[in-house]
Each structure stands twice: as structure tokens, then as C-alpha cells.
Amino acid sequence: MPKNSNLLQGWYKRPDIDFGLTVKVFYRNLKVFLKTWKANIMFNFLEPLLYLWAMGFGLGMYVSQINGLSYLEFLAPGLIASSAMFSTTYEVTYNSYTRMAREKIFHGMVATPVSMDDVVLGEILYGTFKGVLYGFVFFIVVALFGVVHSPFAILILIPLFLMSVIFSNLSLIWTSLAPNYDSFGYFFTLLISPMFLFGGIFFPVENLPAGIRFLPWFTPLYHAVETIRPLVLGQADPSIVGHFIWLIIAAIITLPFPLTMVRNKLIQ
Amino acid sequence: MSELTVDQAIIAQDLTKKFGTFSAVNNISFMVSRGECFGLLGPNGAGKTSIARMIFGFSPITSGTLRVLDQDIRISARQVKARLGVVAQEDNLDPELTVLENLMVYANYFRLPRNVARERAEEILQFMDLTEKADAVVDELSGGLKRRLTLGRALINQPELLILDEPTTGLDPYARHMVWHRLRQLKENGTTMLLTTHYLEEARQLCDRLIVLNRGTILEQGKPAALITKHVGAFALEIGVEPGLHGQLLSWGSPWLKASQRIGNDLILYSDQGQELAENLGLKIAKDHLRIGYQRLRPTNLEDVFLKLTGETLQGSEDETEG
Numbered sequence: 001m002p003k004n005s006n007l008l009q010g011w012y013k014r015p016d017i018d019f020g021l022t023v024k025v026f027y028r029n030l031k032v033f034l035k036t037w038k039a040n041i042m043f044n045f046l047e048p049l050l051y052l053w054a055m056g057f058g059l060g061m062y063v064s065q066i067n068g069l070s071y072l073e074f075l076a077p078g079l080i081a082s083s084a085m086f087s088t089t090y091e092v093t094y095n096s097y098t099r100m101a102r103e104k105i106f107h108g109m110v111a112t113p114v115s116m117d118d119v120v121l122g123e124i125l126y127g128t129f130k131g132v133l134y135g136f137v138f139f140i141v142v143a144l145f146g147v148v149h150s151p152f153a154i155l156i157l158i159p160l161f162l163m164s165v166i167f168s169n170l171s172l173i174w175t176s177l178a179p180n181y182d183s184f185g186y187f188f189t190l191l192i193s194p195m196f197l198f199g200g201i202f203f204p205v206e207n208l209p210a211g212i213r214f215l216p217w218f219t220p221l222y223h224a225v226e227t228i229r230p231l232v233l234g235q236a237d238p239s240i241v242g243h244f245i246w247l248i249i250a251a252i253i254t255l256p257f258p259l260t261m262v263r264n265k266l267i268q
Numbered sequence: 269m270s271e272l273t274v275d276q277a278i279i280a281q282d283l284t285k286k287f288g289t290f291s292a293v294n295n296i297s298f299m300v301s302r303g304e305c306f307g308l309l310g311p312n313g314a315g316k317t318s319i320a321r322m323i324f325g326f327s328p329i330t331s332g333t334l335r336v337l338d339q340d341i342r343i344s345a346r347q348v349k350a351r352l353g354v355v356a357q358e359d360n361l362d363p364e365l366t367v368l369e370n371l372m373v374y375a376n377y378f379r380l381p382r383n384v385a386r387e388r389a390e391e392i393l394q395f396m397d398l399t400e401k402a403d404a405v406v407d408e409l410s411g412g413l414k415r416r417l418t419l420g421r422a423l424i425n426q427p428e429l430l431i432l433d434e435p436t437t438g439l440d441p442y443a444r445h446m447v448w449h450r451l452r453q454l455k456e457n458g459t460t461m462l463l464t465t466h467y468l469e470e471a472r473q474l475c476d477r478l479i480v481l482n483r484g485t486i487l488e489q490g491k492p493a494a495l496i497t498k499h500v501g502a503f504a505l506e507i508g509v510e511p512g513l514h515g516q517l518l519s520w521g522s523p524w525l526k527a528s529q530r531i532g533n534d535l536i537l538y539s540d541q542g543q544e545l546a547e548n549l550g551l552k553i554a555k556d557h558l559r560i561g562y563q564r565l566r567p568t569n570l571e572d573v574f575l576k577l578t579g580e581t582l583q584g585s586e587d588e589t590e591g
Contacts, residue, residue: 108360
């Protein structure tokens with residue numbers, strides 16, 4: 001096992017990608033998913049639904065309006081983003097780690113013409129797919145609650161995609177560092193849960209104390225919520241472009257790290 | 269050189285693999301001809317797996333050159349891997365998928381068209397005697413069946429060279445013989461094989477030639493039978509006796525001795541005339557009333573060669589980590 005400090009070695013090198021084979025890696029994971037989705041979809045899907053009920057209808061009774069919206073209208077679009085975030089991060093931490101460290105699936109793949117970079121990009125692709133899928137399923141639920149006010153709401157697939165790429169990258173970075181399953185607890189407690197609670201889903205980030213109000217700006221979830229909410233409610237204006245650009249840049253900047261780190265972790 | 273290389277599946281020259289300051293493989297050179305089964309024999313930690321991993325392009329080479337199927341593995345890893353079959357030490361099957369799905373998914377990585385993949389998968393299931401298990405989920409298979417599937421999966425691209433890293437470690441004797449039987453059939457069909465093992469019986473049954481490795485260096489190489497003849501002869505006489513008497517026994521046996529070895533209180537005498545040695549020693553022991561724990565005459569094997577070369581048994585360094 002290499003020291004974690006060496007995992008970034010050669011990060012600037014051009015990755016060895018064959019996109020056709022990357023798709024085959026993605027397809028392998030999809031095939032497994034299609035066998036187990038009935039059990040899985042409930043797990044990822046019920047939780048935001050419970051939040052929607054508990055907060056939207058329970059807590060919402062005591063909240064008259066936020067920025068001119070009912071609490072349900074404010075909350076529901078944000079939960080689309082968090083649903084995608086949780087689905088991607090669970091997949092690319094626990095499940096990717098299982099494939100990588102326990103089942104040695106990555107090792108089996110790279111004994112074929114597939115390269116390790118193909119495998120990692122395939123994992124990112126799959127994590128992104130799951131985020132977009134669960135986000136979209138929750139979007140349909142939100143539509144059933146009558147919260148979707150514009151046909152342009154379908155454009156949320158773009159921020160969902162970008163955000164899921166970023167979370168795939170971040171999760172895979174953590175997975176490459178993780179010595180065991182227990183360490184993922186830190187990832188969720190220190191990074192994911194705070195984003196979920198303070199990223200602008202449950203209350204506007206302007207209500208955070210002045211000293212830390214800038215923090216959400218550094219999180220992908222905040223920018224996704226800030227684009228998804230106006231798109232769903234039919235209130236999109238040019239200000240969402242800035243959030244889009246943030247998501248695009250973050251997706252590109254974070255991409256080389258999981259490729260390099262997983263490669264260095266496994267190939268010695 | 270070019271005429272030579274065409275007949276060689278693997279050419280390793282001064283191959284070295286270092287992990288930090290630790291040399292797992294140290295300046296090793298060998299060649300594997302097409303159609304032969306070539307063995308890497310050695311205890312755990314000898315560098316067998318490191319060599320195998322360099323050959324299928326998984327592990328980067330520290331120094332030296334390595335040509336596999338006439339290409340430099342460092343430059344053309346994808347092209348070489350397309351023509352290899354790899355059976356790793358640990359099963360890395362897709363546990364949630366069925367036996368057939370495992371083969372089909374793996375065929376994808378070689379870009380085999382669906383109908384070709386399907387045809388080959390069915391041939392492989394038949395060859396590996398897995399047809400009845402085609403729809404069984406891998407997670408529920410026994411260790412022996414998983415191993416057979418792992419081997420079968422490595423055949424999906426009809427490889428020219430099969431790399432087998434301890435293919436039967438952890439299997440029960442029946443499952444092991446099943447695997448050996450298939451490997452022998454593949455060999456008869458002309459598949460070149462590189463096999464790492466610490467089972468002497470496996471090396472003897474399957475390998476045309478082998479190198480004996482210890483701590484990353486080659487101790488000896490040749491045909492299994494020739495190595496036995498060269499180093500230890502046909503028979504081994506094991507005598508359990510206190511070390512103080514070893515010298516006496518050695519001098520009595522010297523007219524017939526080819527080599528000898530001590531392990532603890534045991535003395536092992538190697539000879540081509542085992543029966544004569546045993547009878548003559550027996551007479552002298554009886555005459556002098558020496559106290560002998562036990563005495564056993566048996567045919568020699570590769571373990572004796574290894575013991576002779578290193579003074580260690582092949583199982584002796586189990587606790588060392590594999591590189």
C-alpha cells in the first residue's frame with residue numbers, strides 16, 4: 001500500500017482513455033444495477049420523500065413564506081438536488097470501494113484491453129448516471145405535488161448532470177484514500193451532511209451568520225440548488241448562468257484527481 | 269534476433285521490480301517459447317506474482333525489458349492484453365451476475381460482437397463443465413466452480429498466452445485436478461502458458477520448463493525431471509535421528525550419496541541407488557545399535573530440489589508478504 005501523499009504522482013499526465021471501453025465499464029455496472037434496482041431505488045428515494053413530508057408539510061405549517069414562496073415550493077426543488085447527491089455519493093463511495101477493494105472487479109477489467117483510466121471514468125459515468133436518475137425520479141414526485149411551474153424545468157438535467165460529475169469525482173477521491181468502510185463515515189458527516197443542511201435546501205444561505213455566509217459558495221450542492229429551484233418554479237433569470245459556470249469549471253477541475261489517485265492506489 | 273522472437277511468447281531481460289527500496293524481482297532474464305507451459309516456482313514472496321503482473325501490464329517495470337507476444341508491454345499494453353488470458357490469484361468475478369453474464373460482460377471488454385461472444389461463452393461453459401450452472405449467480409457458487417469460471421472467462425478472447433497466477437491455490441484436491449485437466453487440454457491445443465505456483469505437484473504435472481525463484485532471483489532453471497536428476501537423484505531417504513549422529517550416517521552413506529540435507533533432527537540423503545543406500549545403512553545402524561526415530565525411502569520431487577538450493581522448504585516462508 002502506497003502512502004497517500006504519493007497518490008497524486010503524475011496527475012498532470014494525459015489519461016489513457018478509450019471512450020468505447022469506458023462505456024463497457026459503465027454497462028457492466030448498469031447491468032448489475034438492473035438486477036437490484038428494485039431494492040436500491042427505495043433506499044435512495046424514500047429518504048427525500050420523508051424529508052418532503054416532514055419538513056414541507058410538518059414544519060411548513062409554521063413557516064409562512066420564504067422569499068415569496070410557500071415552504072413546500074422552496075424545499076422541494078432543493079431535495080431534487082440532494083436526492084441526486086446522496087445517490088451518487090453512496091454509489092461512488094461504498095459501492096465503488098466494494099468493486100475496487102473487495103470484489104477486485106477493477107483488477108479483472110484491467111487484465112483486458114481496458115485501462116485503469118477507462119475503469120475510473122466508467123465509475124464516474126455510472127455515479128453520474130445514478131445521480132441524474134434519482135434526481136429525475138424525485139423531480140417527477142415534485143411535479144406530482146404540483147410544484148413544477150414551467151416546461152423549462154426539464155433543463156434541471158443539466159445542473160443535475162454537472163453536480164453528479166463533481167460528486168462522483170469527490171467521492172472517488174475519498175474512496176482512493178479510504179483504508180476501510182468505516183472511513184466513509186467521515187466523508188458523510190464532515191462533507192455531505194453539512195452541505196445538505198446548510199447548502200440552501202432548507203433555508204436561504206443569506207440566513208447563515210455573516211462570518212460563514214460565504215461557505216456554501218464553495219459547495220457544488222449550493223450551486224445546483226440555486227439553478228434547479230428557479231428552473232422548477234419558472235423563475236429562472238440570467239443570474240443562474242454564474243452557477244452553471246461554477247458547476248462546469250468544478251466538474252473539469254476535479255476530474256483528473258480520481259483518475260490519478262485510483263491508478264496510483266491500485267497500480268504499483 | 270527477429271527469427272528468434274517469433275518463436276518466443278515472452279522475452280524478459282534484466283527484469284527488475286522495486287517497491288520503494290525493496291526489490292521484489294531482481295535482474296531476471298528468461299524466455300518462454302510458444303506452445304510451452306513455463307513455470308515460476310517459488311515460495312510466497314519469491315516474486316512470482318510481481319513477474320506475472322508485469323507480463324500482463326498491470327505492474328510497471330522498474331528496469332529491464334519485457335517483450336510479450338512480440339510487443340513491448342510498456343508501449344502496447346492494450347494490444348498485448350487483447351491477446352492474453354489472465355487468471356489472477358484471487359477470483360475477481362462479478363458476484364451479482366450469473367455465470368453466463370460474467371462471460372458475456374467480459375467479452376465486451378475485448379469488443380467481441382454479441383453473437384461471437386455468445387458462441388464462445390457456450391463453448392467455454394461446455395469445456396469447463398459449467399453448462400448446467402449457466403444461470404446460477406456467481407455469489408452462490410463453490411470455490412472450485414468460481415475458479416473454473418475464472419479460468420473459462422480468461423479464454424473468452426481465445427488467448428495466445430495464458431497467465432495463471434497460482435490457479436489452484438485454496439482449492440480442494442478434486443477441484444484442483446479438474447483445473448489441471450483443463451489446463452492440460454489447453455496445452456495440447458497449443459496455448460502457451462505461464463504458470464506461477466508453490467505446488468510442486470502442479471509444476472511437475474503441467475510445466476515443460478520452469479525457473480525456481482527465491483527472493484526475486486533465479487536459483488535454477490530447466491525441465492522438472494532434469495532438475496531433480498541433476499540436484500538430488502531419484503530417491504530420498506529420510507532419517508529421523510539426533511543431529512550428533514548425522515556425521516556418522518553421512519560417512520557411511522557416502523558411496524551412494526548425491527546430496528544431503530538437514531532439517532532439524534531429520535537427515536535427508538539423496539541418491540540414485542535408494543534401495544542399496546537404505547539397505548546398507550540399515551545394516552550398519554543395526555550393527556551399532558543406533559537409535560533411529562524413523563526411516564523412509566521415497567522418490568524425490570521438486571521440493572527436494574528447492575530444499576537443496578535454498579536450505580528452506582517451499583512452505584517455509586508463508587508469512588512473508590507477496591509482492
